[in-house]
Amino acid sequence: MRWSLELAQALVVLVLWVCCGSGTGCPCSDRALCEPVTVEHEFEVFVFDVGGKDWKYYDWFKVTTIAAFGPYDPELLCYAHANQVRVVLRAGMLEGTIYAECHWVGEGQMNHLIIIWKPPTGSVTVQMATNWVTFNVPWSPDCIDGRCYDFLRIANSCDFLFVMSYDMQSQMWDNCFAKANAPYYQTLSGYSAYINLGIDSRKLVLGVPWYGYDYTCTQFFETGRCVLEKIPFRGAPCSNAAGRQVPYKEIVQHVHKSITGRYWDDEQKVPSYIYMVNNTFHEVWYDDPQSISIKSAIMKKLRLRGIGMWNGNMLNYSDDHFIVKQTEDMWNALCPL
Template identity: 60%
Template sequence: MSWPPGAAAALVFLLSAAWGSATLAPSLQRPVRGCPCSDPALCRPLAGSNQLEVFVFDVGGQDWKQYDWSKMTTIATFGAFDPELVCYAHANEVRVVLKGDVRIRDIVDQINRTAWILSKVNLAKSQFMDGINLDLEEAVTYQSVEYFVLTQLVKETTETFHREIPGSQVTFDVAWSPDCIDGRCYDYVEIANSSDFLFVMSYDMQSQMWDDCFAKANAPYYQTLSGIHAYLNLHIDPRKLVLGVPWYGYDYPCTQLFEAGRCALKNVPFRGAPCSDAAGKQIPYKKIMQQVNKSITGRFWDDDQKSPYYICMVNNTYHEVWYDDPQSISMKAGIVKKFNLRGVGMWNANLLDYGNNATAQKQTGDMWNALHPL
């Protein structure tokens, strides 16, 4: 996107006039006008920190009413704005943060970048939120213009949010490893220093398969561990890392099934790798739980990858489904405790079954419980 001469500056002026510029008094001192909550105090931003961060992504709908709020500290809203959710979250002392996504090429110019940041700060204020989760995930070449712009975006966003909404939280989503996964060659050290913490997306680890083209776990334990080690080896403070785990798996159709755990895949290249998880499709945990006991094999456990899987038949084709469950997730949550990380989180909370069935309720409760390392 390109701006006509003077347009971006005008936008900054209009945003500042409408909501208040970044130099106004802190939001805690502003009157709570338009508060949708029965108690106006619930429209104040939360402050302080938690011993264990549990970061939850929500993609919309009403599932949030059934979440285990006793196990949450932050909810990132990636769906439509729901003022009732904000009131309920604040009543349970849980932060609510915006989704922040923008094309890097659109914020290379300082004026455009400032305008975008101000628009997000003012949106957070108008919705009585507590910060922003930056989810860009673009491929960036090392030390390119975009490399430095992305670092500046995080720094300036954090400074502005902290100034405008005291106690607010600015976080940044990163791949499972800092080793240029999917072309994301970022300045991870500076981004970690500038933000409140990194949400490490320890899933989709088969986006680039370099060795062989077989179905594998979405988030193998030792690969998860190696990614966290790589961040720590950059001397990033462990309290700046939140480990993200998947509440979904991958359903892979086999071009040939040699034996359990040896499901050959169609070659689907991605970013130079000959194979990728694009050969399969994502499947939510609630659907997995409906399928596994009806499958050909039932639940298998792969001790090398520390992950469950099963085999089913669909239209005369064998499918191998790899996923995470309370056993595999609790093992990964143990990494949080072992290395004193900031916390744990998941993508995403809507992927469980929140119905009235007693079996589903237990399965859902076990997944929430698995997030807390023993």
């Protein structure tokens, strides 16, 4: 499916109407904060936010862009712009979703657009009348979950691609065992595949998960051999639909109470743990500061544009000393020395 320039312009108009329709004018006490963020960051740290006020506790020394998935929050816009951080908002359209920055409600002038669109099949050409365009892509260009797009042409039409290097077990072809959400070598292979298509590595932002999967074992033999219910997805006999997503802030509360404690898998380079409820074993695979740091090193290895995560709300931002240290470690893992 190919996007025409006319459709692109129509989408831009829609986004302007959704984000910047008639209304109240600049919501910030300092009118200058309603102007576009013009700072160019050499290193991108892209944070998805799903709502609430957790953003007040983000590491604003690191963040360069906030993608706001929750209700529009003018306070977030003003605070982010005060820190020279872009904010992009969400608006629904057709089969997929578009994201666009609105500098201020009422009189905003859009100059940033993020496209996250999932057409049924075929390649996509993105052409947008704007000066900052990005596209979310799966962890690999090899037709993951039926996303058989023309990624090179998309990349050439965008400023960068956000690579969603998580949910890698959405299609399990080999066996129906619980596995890591984002194994290291699988992650690395995805970026290598994009670069081998001819995509400039500086157009790739590494996406990492701040969540894991809790799998119920239909049979349990040992760590790493938790048999799952067979839930097929797009032709694959098994999938991560057999588990439930668990935020990191919940995981850190449970791991030390588990049967195994934190268990490091050196092959997948991620941790896991086992617990039992009503005589049923559960295996939880997740990412923590160690596994995130290892994946973050891919940025230097392949000279990527930056890093981001789904999502910033997955951490605990309480003032408990132990929790504060865990949260700081996760933020610091995004930018290894």
